[in-house]
Amino acid sequence: MDTENTSAPPRAQSAPADNPTRTRRHGGGITHDNTRHTTRFVVIGNHLVQHKELSLLAIGLSCHLQSLPTGAGADIKSLAARFPEGPTRIAAALRELEAHGYLRRERHRTQTGRIVTRTVSCNQPHASRREPVDTGCPPAKRTPPPQRRTVQKSLPAVPQPSSTAPALLQTAIDLLATLRRHDPRLLLSATDTAHLAPGVAAWLERDVAPTAVRHALITDLPDEPLRRPAALLAHRLTDRLPPPPPFRTQSAAAVPPPRHPLQNCEGCDRGFRAPESESHCRDCRAAVASLP
Secondary structure: OOOOOOOOOOOOOOOOOOOOOOOOHHHOOOOOOOOOOOOOOOOOOHHHHOOOOOOHHHHHHHHHHHHOOOOOOOOHHHHHHHOOOOHHHHHHHHHHHHHOOOEEEEEEEOOOOOEEEEEEEOOOOOHHHOOOOOOOOOOOOOOOOOOOOOOOOOOOOOOOOOOOOHHHHHHHHHHHHOHHHHOHHHOOOHHHHHHHHHHHHHHHOOOOOHHHHHHHHHOOOOOOOOOOHHHHHHHHHHHOOOOOOOOOOOOHHHOOOOOOOEEEOOOOOOEEEOOOOOOOOHHHHHHHHOOO
8 A cells, every 4th residue: 555755845836927936947946944923024915025117126125114113214314224225226216116106205294393204105006006807898988087286385474574674685585595505405486585585584683693594494404305495494484483682772871972063263273073152172272271
């Protein structure tokens, strides 16, 4: 009676024809020595790890992102510090994942007014990229969705100065025009500059130096691209507006002395300034006073 040889290797199953990563050549190809995970694991779909359009770096990066806990750093700077590929290659891989629906980047405003970018890792690509199931029935006619009209949101209001002096507004415009030298993302249009200039002027008339205004506008900007830099600056001009300067009374010592009219001395005909009650210059008055 024949007995089953338990030490004999199992028969290799034929590889699917549409999977080029498998081979049937002389029984070669990959084999698996798997152990069931019970802790510290993440489920990754074959649609990702066998994706035909994503690069190997993008696939590996998506697997890493899906394994991170909520709140972990997932921006380019954090990933470049973690991996040796560098920010350029990591940024390209993130764009791949975003284009194929495995990644979403959403912008949120914190309670302090700072705008941050939240990275959302998706373990399934978005529904618009899924292939429809072939049921053998002719496809139904679909009404195309209405075109959404993009409406540009108006900029937030900014503080208004009490003075409309042209020199004050020109100083504010010049300050806004130089912001792009410190951060290229702060390149403002003429319309945005005209909207923000009164807010900067309100700071300047509160005895805030131009360098201090510039520092308040460009410090602690987010690392991500700024979609609406003018809106961010408008929020900072309003949210960080300093109080008015303290009221200063003009002391008597600061009052300039009166300027007397110019007249000619009746004694020496020399010009001098003195109250109208005086008819002689100081030297002539001294000479008269020294006479016995």
